[in-house]
Amino acid sequence: MPSTRFSRRSFLELAGAGAMGAVLGGCSDDDGESSGSGKTIRWWHIANTDPMLSEWAAMATRFEAAHPGVKFKITPLENEAFKTKLTTNIQAGDPPDIFHTWGGGVLFQQAEAGMVKDLTADVGGWKDTLIPTALDAYSTDGKTYASPVDTGMVGFWYNKELFAKAGVNSPPATWADYLEAVRRLKAAGTTPIALAGKEKWPGHYYWAYLAMRVGGLEALQQAAVDKNFSTPDFVAAGTRLAELVALQPFQTGFLAAGYSTADGQAATVGNGKAAMELMGQWAPVVQRDNSAGKKGLGDKLGFFAFPAVDGGKGQGTDVFGGGGGFAVGKDAPPEAVEFLKYIAQPENARIEAKTAGVLPTVKAAEDAVTDPNLKLVGKALSASTGFQLYLDQAYAPAVGQQVNDSVAELLAGKATPEKVAEAISTAAKRG
Amino acid sequence: MLTDERRPAPAAVPPPAEKVRRRRRPWPTVALFLSPALFLFALLVLTPIVVAAYASFFDWNGFGAPGNFVGLENFRRLLTDEIFVGDLRRTLLLVALSLGIQIPISLALAMLLNQPLRGRRVYRMLFFAPYVLSEVVTAVLFTMIFSPNQGLANHITQLIGLGDLGATWLADTDTVMYSLFFVISWKYFGFHTILYLAGRQSIPPELHDAAAMDGAGPWQAFRHITLPLLGPTIRISVFLSVLGTIQLFDMVWVLTGGGPIRSSETLAVTMFQEGFKRFHVGYASAISMVIFLISVTFGLLYQRFVLRRDLEGAVTTMGDQR
Numbered sequence: 001m002p003s004t005r006f007s008r009r010s011f012l013e014l015a016g017a018g019a020m021g022a023v024l025g026g027c028s029d030d031d032g033e034s035s036g037s038g039k040t041i042r043w044w045h046i047a048n049t050d051p052m053l054s055e056w057a058a059m060a061t062r063f064e065a066a067h068p069g070v071k072f073k074i075t076p077l078e079n080e081a082f083k084t085k086l087t088t089n090i091q092a093g094d095p096p097d098i099f100h101t102w103g104g105g106v107l108f109q110q111a112e113a114g115m116v117k118d119l120t121a122d123v124g125g126w127k128d129t130l131i132p133t134a135l136d137a138y139s140t141d142g143k144t145y146a147s148p149v150d151t152g153m154v155g156f157w158y159n160k161e162l163f164a165k166a167g168v169n170s171p172p173a174t175w176a177d178y179l180e181a182v183r184r185l186k187a188a189g190t191t192p193i194a195l196a197g198k199e200k201w202p203g204h205y206y207w208a209y210l211a212m213r214v215g216g217l218e219a220l221q222q223a224a225v226d227k228n229f230s231t232p233d234f235v236a237a238g239t240r241l242a243e244l245v246a247l248q249p250f251q252t253g254f255l256a257a258g259y260s261t262a263d264g265q266a267a268t269v270g271n272g273k274a275a276m277e278l279m280g281q282w283a284p285v286v287q288r289d290n291s292a293g294k295k296g297l298g299d300k301l302g303f304f305a306f307p308a309v310d311g312g313k314g315q316g317t318d319v320f321g322g323g324g325g326f327a328v329g330k331d332a333p334p335e336a337v338e339f340l341k342y343i344a345q346p347e348n349a350r351i352e353a354k355t356a357g358v359l360p361t362v363k364a365a366e367d368a369v370t371d372p373n374l375k376l377v378g379k380a381l382s383a384s385t386g387f388q389l390y391l392d393q394a395y396a397p398a399v400g401q402q403v404n405d406s407v408a409e410l411l412a413g414k415a416t417p418e419k420v421a422e423a424i425s426t427a428a429k430r431g
Numbered sequence: 432m433l434t435d436e437r438r439p440a441p442a443a444v445p446p447p448a449e450k451v452r453r454r455r456r457p458w459p460t461v462a463l464f465l466s467p468a469l470f471l472f473a474l475l476v477l478t479p480i481v482v483a484a485y486a487s488f489f490d491w492n493g494f495g496a497p498g499n500f501v502g503l504e505n506f507r508r509l510l511t512d513e514i515f516v517g518d519l520r521r522t523l524l525l526v527a528l529s530l531g532i533q534i535p536i537s538l539a540l541a542m543l544l545n546q547p548l549r550g551r552r553v554y555r556m557l558f559f560a561p562y563v564l565s566e567v568v569t570a571v572l573f574t575m576i577f578s579p580n581q582g583l584a585n586h587i588t589q590l591i592g593l594g595d596l597g598a599t600w601l602a603d604t605d606t607v608m609y610s611l612f613f614v615i616s617w618k619y620f621g622f623h624t625i626l627y628l629a630g631r632q633s634i635p636p637e638l639h640d641a642a643a644m645d646g647a648g649p650w651q652a653f654r655h656i657t658l659p660l661l662g663p664t665i666r667i668s669v670f671l672s673v674l675g676t677i678q679l680f681d682m683v684w685v686l687t688g689g690g691p692i693r694s695s696e697t698l699a700v701t702m703f704q705e706g707f708k709r710f711h712v713g714y715a716s717a718i719s720m721v722i723f724l725i726s727v728t729f730g731l732l733y734q735r736f737v738l739r740r741d742l743e744g745a746v747t748t749m750g751d752q753r
Contacts, residue, residue: 084707091493091712109710113494197602198688253579255691256602263578273580398709409692414604 039070039333044086044099046324048076051355059348063339070335090115095329097336101146102322103137104393105400110327111145117328120144122337126344131382134361137389138325146327147340149349150358152281153321153381154205154390157373160302162190162275171304173316175213175240178307182249185275192247194274196265197255197411200404201392205278206244207407207420208391209306209320210237216313217386224395227428230421233313238410238417240309245411255412259286266290270297278306280321281359281377303376318386322393323361395428402427480723486716493712505717515718518698525612525676525697530669533616534623538665541627542653555628559621566618570685573614577601601687604694611695615682619675623668630664631657663741670733677726698722 043060047053053076060072075096077085082100089095095115101107110116120143127135130148138146158171163181166188172178185192196202211220215233223229251257251274258264266283268274270291277283288296308316326343328336342348349365352358357371359378369378392400406423409415415423487505489497509515544555561569576583577600584600600610634657642652680699683689689696689704696704698718706715734742 087493087707087710093495109492109494115494198690200690251580253599253602256574256577256579256599256607256687258574262575263581268580398711401704401708405693408690412604412692414692 039335040073041070041098041333041336041339042073042075042096042329044075044077044082044096045326046077046079046082046100047356048078052352055351055355059343059351060339063342067335067338070333095331097329097332098326098339099329101138101325101327102390102393103146103148103325104322104389105396106393107138107145107327108140109396111140111143115330116145117330117332117337118143118145119147119328119337119340122341123147126341129344129346129363130361131363131366133381133384133387136387137322137393138327146325147344148323148325148361149343150352151321151323151361151381152359153319153377153384154209154278154280155303155305155319155377155380156276156278157269157283157287158276158302158304159269159272159274159297159300161300162188162272163302166190166275171302172307174307175210175309179243179247182244182247186247186249191251191268191274192249192276193251194257194265194268194277195250195254195411196257196259197250197408198257199259200408201390202259202265202277202279203411204391204404204407205320206241207237207403207410208388209278210240210309212318212320212388213237213306213309213314213316214240214312216315217318217388219313220388220391220394224399224428227425229424229428230418234421234424235417238420241407241410242417245413250411255408260290262290264290270295272297272300281374284371284373285357301373303373303380305380315385317380317384318388319381319384320388320390321381322390323359325361396431398431399424399428483716483719483723486713487720489713491713491716492710493706494710497713501713505714506721508714509717509721514693514696514701515698517693518696518701521608521695522677522679522697524608525615525679526673528609528612529615529672529676532612533620534665534668534672536616537620537623537668538627538661540620540624541631542657544624544628545631555625558624561618561620562622562625564618566681567685569614569618570682573610573617574601574686577610602691604691607687607691607695611683611686614686615676615679618682619672623672626664626668627661630661634660666737666741670730670738673729673733674726677722677729698725 043056045052045056047056056076057074060074064070064072086096086099090110090113093115095110107116111118120139123135123144123146131151134148134151135144138144138148156171162185163169163171166181166185168181168184172181182192208220211234214237215231219231219233223231223234251268257268260266265277265279266286267290269277269283270287279286284296284301287301288294291297305316306320308314326340328340344362346362346364349360349362350368353360353365353368354370357369357374359369359374359381360366366378369375388394390400391403394400395403402424406415406420410417410420486497488500488502490499490501490504491497540558544551544558548554564572579585579599579602582600599606601607638656638660639652642656647655678699679697680703683695683697683700684703687695689700699722702715702718702722705711705718
């Protein structure tokens, strides 16, 4: 499992129900080990399935062998369980020594609370071996708080066969073309788009991309600074999305559909029941794992970038997405940073690129990417003119959640573009 | 009758020496045996309540110590938060549905299962089985059953020729609460049925025999003998049902996540959303205080006015030896 955002099996969040009590009680979920002493490195990552589960462990063992006295204590966690457990530990002032991060507002909030180390000087040492935009998601005000590991972007993953059957012969390049393609797919009796409405984060991709295309990257950054999303650009983005919603392009009952469940978004596309989904670089893997017979679409699967919007200020080559990296807890021993340098070595970065099928941030490891679809993503990324991190990670948590919630209302046809912009502004002002 | 029994008979008055020993309680021993439980209770129950109450007066994101004191602002904001007000409305709806539908059905089933019925044990076991499942397992099961595209629910409506009734059960803001109530009932009706069955079986058969002798029909016997004597059981069952509904979390979280678009959120789900997704820990603490206050107020009032008679004979009141 790549270190991405899938398999949000929300029932694991129940751990959080109990954890709430722990937070309020001020009791930390202490492992009974003080970090820093005895050189034990507590490492939390989200690769809770193979191949990376074993690969990370093997990498840690090799590092231990080369650094006598260093001992790893690895805790692999499922996505949502990880977020909840990490929140609890950080609020108790006891961050793990190395932990997964998606960067953005969440990481910066942790940095502001003094919970993570400033890695500007350390990561700066191997910065030149990384792809140009690698550090963007983890840096603010000229300071870097994490070391990137993999990267990626969101785009449309489509079923070439269903597109051809509906007479859509080339991937749409503009929003008008895109709406036309959706109309044709519907006319051909195909469900155009699969969407996981229950989980909300897949829905926010549409609004975020449209806002990028209409207002440009600066608009998204400026809005966060001004705490004002009620500008004409954001309302226009919502209006474009409302045009799509009006076509009723999503599968029946999408509002209660999960992402990686038996009849969720990924499975619907993977089983050929819907023509496309807007999703990140991990989409092919999840489609395959959740489809009948674990086959996926195989050669029928294609990828195209989010279409441009006529008259918009944003470039069609600006990309939206994110990857994973590792942050270092405030009390971590220096060996933790040393280890991040170790996994950023090309030979180690290649292991993840090769076995887990992710896009590495280390330039020299790019040759390990073999999957044709992933190569397409890599090509779009390297040709990108700008990069925007997922809004629910880039913005402060309360704002990111409001984006997800409000866009969900828009997708359900229960809110106007103006109301969406207004609600996000309100959340941003409150902080 | 009960009070008569508790009044010590003259012969049972202990001799003076024993009386003295009874008055001098072995306090050190009591303290010794009580302290572990008290310590845990203070640590795991009282401390969190006090900390949550404290945190609810702050605008706090959970990092570091709470600093920005806002007084009652969090509570004032709750009143204007349409999600929170909706939570209260939804909780009331679920309570009303539980008391109006789930409890009567459980009662009726218990009466049925008390009849000399072939395979009675099997039925009892079957009806009780859902209660043994955890809420999470139940919810996962029903997400599959209610799936709009491959779910069992829609498949069945189609098979019996009611295809039009098929719906997007959990994906529609108008039906989601009723679907949720159905699942809650499915899981808990067996529990209430067993309670009523136990209560029914402790009613001495002589009473019904006597009533039959006097010419009472089945309805009259139920109305005037069974129901009044089941009173304590019904009151406890209602108590548990209401408290469970106020604190409902697991089932909703897994089944709907509070959606679609927050239309099935409960108080606890909103608390989780605010505390763990938005890091409004102060605000979430305020919600937790409201849940606590509602539960405590309901619990105390209910015990004071409804359960009073049932609790009179309880050991905890120590009879008139207080």
